[in-house]
Amino acid sequence: MTQPVLQLSDLTVSAGVVALVQDVSLQVQAGETLCLVGESGCGKSLTCLAAMGLLEPPLAVQAGSVRMFGQEVVGLRESALNQLRGRDVAMIFQNPGMSLNPVHRVGDQVAEALVAHGGLGAGAAKRRAIELLAEVGIPDPARRYRSYPHEISGGMGQRVMIAMAVACRPRLLFADEPTTALDVTIQAQILRLLGGLARESGMALVFVTHDLGVVAEIADRVAVMYAGRIVETAPVDTLFRRPQHPYTRALMACRVGANRRVGLLPAIEGTVPLAGQRPPGCAFAPRCPQAAPVCATVPPLLPTGAEAAAACHFAETASRAA
Amino acid sequence: MTVSAVRIEGVSVRYPAGRRRWVNALTGIDLQIAPAEILGLVGESGSGKSTLGRVAAGNETPSEGTVKMGGAALARVGTSAWRRQRRTVQVVHQDPENALDPRIAIADQVAEPLLIHAKLPRAERRQHVAAMLEAVGLAGLGQRLPHQLSGGQMQRAVIARALVLEPRLVVCDEPVSALDVSVQAQVVNLLKALHDRLGLAYLFISHDLDVVRHMSDRIAVMYLGRIVESGPADTVFDRPLHPYTRALIAAIPVAVPWERRERLGLSGEPPSPLDPPAGCAFHPRCPFATAECRQDAPPFEIIDGHGVACFHWQRVTGGSECP
Numbered sequence: 001m002t003q004p005v006l007q008l009s010d011l012t013v014s015a016g017v018v019a020l021v022q023d024v025s026l027q028v029q030a031g032e033t034l035c036l037v038g039e040s041g042c043g044k045s046l047t048c049l050a051a052m053g054l055l056e057p058p059l060a061v062q063a064g065s066v067r068m069f070g071q072e073v074v075g076l077r078e079s080a081l082n083q084l085r086g087r088d089v090a091m092i093f094q095n096p097g098m099s100l101n102p103v104h105r106v107g108d109q110v111a112e113a114l115v116a117h118g119g120l121g122a123g124a125a126k127r128r129a130i131e132l133l134a135e136v137g138i139p140d141p142a143r144r145y146r147s148y149p150h151e152i153s154g155g156m157g158q159r160v161m162i163a164m165a166v167a168c169r170p171r172l173l174f175a176d177e178p179t180t181a182l183d184v185t186i187q188a189q190i191l192r193l194l195g196g197l198a199r200e201s202g203m204a205l206v207f208v209t210h211d212l213g214v215v216a217e218i219a220d221r222v223a224v225m226y227a228g229r230i231v232e233t234a235p236v237d238t239l240f241r242r243p244q245h246p247y248t249r250a251l252m253a254c255r256v257g258a259n260r261r262v263g264l265l266p267a268i269e270g271t272v273p274l275a276g277q278r279p280p281g282c283a284f285a286p287r288c289p290q291a292a293p294v295c296a297t298v299p300p301l302l303p304t305g306a307e308a309a310a311a312c313h314f315a316e317t318a319s320r321a322a
Numbered sequence: 323m324t325v326s327a328v329r330i331e332g333v334s335v336r337y338p339a340g341r342r343r344w345v346n347a348l349t350g351i352d353l354q355i356a357p358a359e360i361l362g363l364v365g366e367s368g369s370g371k372s373t374l375g376r377v378a379a380g381n382e383t384p385s386e387g388t389v390k391m392g393g394a395a396l397a398r399v400g401t402s403a404w405r406r407q408r409r410t411v412q413v414v415h416q417d418p419e420n421a422l423d424p425r426i427a428i429a430d431q432v433a434e435p436l437l438i439h440a441k442l443p444r445a446e447r448r449q450h451v452a453a454m455l456e457a458v459g460l461a462g463l464g465q466r467l468p469h470q471l472s473g474g475q476m477q478r479a480v481i482a483r484a485l486v487l488e489p490r491l492v493v494c495d496e497p498v499s500a501l502d503v504s505v506q507a508q509v510v511n512l513l514k515a516l517h518d519r520l521g522l523a524y525l526f527i528s529h530d531l532d533v534v535r536h537m538s539d540r541i542a543v544m545y546l547g548r549i550v551e552s553g554p555a556d557t558v559f560d561r562p563l564h565p566y567t568r569a570l571i572a573a574i575p576v577a578v579p580w581e582r583r584e585r586l587g588l589s590g591e592p593p594s595p596l597d598p599p600a601g602c603a604f605h606p607r608c609p610f611a612t613a614e615c616r617q618d619a620p621p622f623e624i625i626d627g628h629g630v631a632c633f634h635w636q637r638v639t640g641g642s643e644c645p
Contacts, residue, residue: 255577269508
């Protein structure tokens with residue numbers, strides 16, 4: 001197998017003594033789209049920020065390693081990180097309204113990335129920025145170049161973010177809920193755009209979402225997170241055909257779209273435990289219909305099939321029963 | 323004939339946009355909600371869903387047209403008749419954290435509508451509040467402050483506060499959009515159970531079409547301030563007539579990875595209401611548009627209770643089933 005573009009090994013992120021992300025291991029190959037799925041507070045965004053080296057104190061990588069293109073980046077100096085970020089690695093955030101600078105024209109913000117990381121002069125950067133705006137589907141890009149963030153819609157702002165992120169043709173792109181704030185019609189356009197970039201340029205994509213419908217649309221592989229840990233990982237078809245972890249199954253069951261015309265939706269009782277109050281053992285046990293005394297110990301992430309693994313004491317049993 | 327919970331006729335809402343320019347947020351809306359009916363309202367952001375919600379709740383005075391609640395015209399703001407009308411309609415907003423006062427215990431916030439609208443002895447009021455908290459699954463948590471509750475529990479508190487006066491109509495504006503997937507189902511179930519038990523009418527606004535379909539008896543689809551299609555929920559979803567409705571439904575991601583399809587994607591974005599296109603507002607994005615659509619706004623036709631504003635709905639549905 002070729003060297004993965006991104007490889008996390010036993011990554012633990014903590015704020016002081018509280019571990020927020022625990023023992024996360026995953027890898028992404030060139031041209032592959034990995035979806036990180038989970039509910040708010042499960043650590044999916046933190047995992048991306050840690051990989052990008054964007055944690056602010058008190059958040060810090062406590063243990064584990066992050067390798068990009070074979071190079072260890074945990075503990076790398078800021079100046080060395082800046083060599084990677086923006087050029088080889090980029091990130092798209094959820095809310096374009098908060099990530100674009102309100103006092104600069106959107107086109108100049110795209111061009112800035114090209115000057116800073118792509119080594120272009122001002123004129124060439126501007127021409128290239130207009131091309132990029134056109135590539136991400138912004139109509140009349142030369143005019144839009146001169147718009148300020150407040151003059152454009154949320155969907156268009158997200159496209160500007162994508163244009164900035166892909167300006168230097170990164171080999172690895174983190175997208176943190178890039179379509180959550182958008183309408184379904186615009187979401188479909190953005191998914192097509194990102195999927196096309198991954199396929200055509202061999203870019204590795206880490207896509208964070210809580211929407212299983214979006215996962216089914218875009219993922220090659222999926223990692224499901226709960227309370228700071230990966231509880232299941234599998235190729236997308238395997239995950240949807242034979243989910244092994246009770247949490248994955250429950251997430252799929254309570255999708256409203258999966259339950260046409262039934263009176264009561266199957267809900268997961270209880271709520272996600274807060275980071276400081278996670279139960280010892282399996283964090284899902286208090287909400288799990290299958291919980292047993294053995295769940296008082298943390299289940300290891302063990303293989304359940306080809307390239308698939310689940311962290312549940314009953315994963316094997318579950319597949320036989322199904 | 324029974325009296326509608328709310329009846330909106332010919333309503334338009336205009337806002338000034340500087341120098342003798344106007345934005346039409348709503349144009350010629352006709353809508354009624356029967357008692358105990360759930361009407362789902364869908365459309366992209368900026369289509370006027372929330373404005374229509376505010377009109378139905380009596381929080382927005384239309385520039386044109388009439389709004390009747392329980393058969394009576396909306397009273398002038400601030401009068402005592404207006405105050406009496408207020409108790410028959412309540413609103414549940416998207417973000418419960420902003421809808422609750424962070425410094426007041428949940429039970430006191432649920433009691434507040436009773437203090438304003440119902441002169442009840444203290445003991446009886448407490449009883450009412452306790453029963454309401456129990457109905458939404460917050461029994462025993464009344465003394466907590468909002469920050470001591472989870473997002474789902476806060477939304478339950480907001481729902482308890484909205485329903486404690488037993489309103490006829492509840493306007494739910496994206497009530498589950500801010501909640502986690504596993505909690506969404508709990509709150510959807512709660513809203514549905516309370517509807518069945520109390521016989522309330524809901525105006526259910528959401529951009530999540532799956533949730534709307536699950537909740538609603540009838541659905542209205544909005545585009546740029548107009549209703550472009552309406553009808554029974556299953557009919558609209560299974561046999562959509564308007565090209566926009568078809569595109570919206572086709573854009574819902576389907577959680578079946580081995581059935582990924584090339585979609586008839588809708589290109590472009592909704593036009594700005596400051597500068598709406600002539601004729602049918604959807605024509606710049608519509609694959610079926612003709613010269614007629616660029617000139618005239620299509621009338622709203624109703625065929626067997628299924629309404630649509632499109633010149634070409636027969637051609638739209640004649641070709642193929644919804645992709």
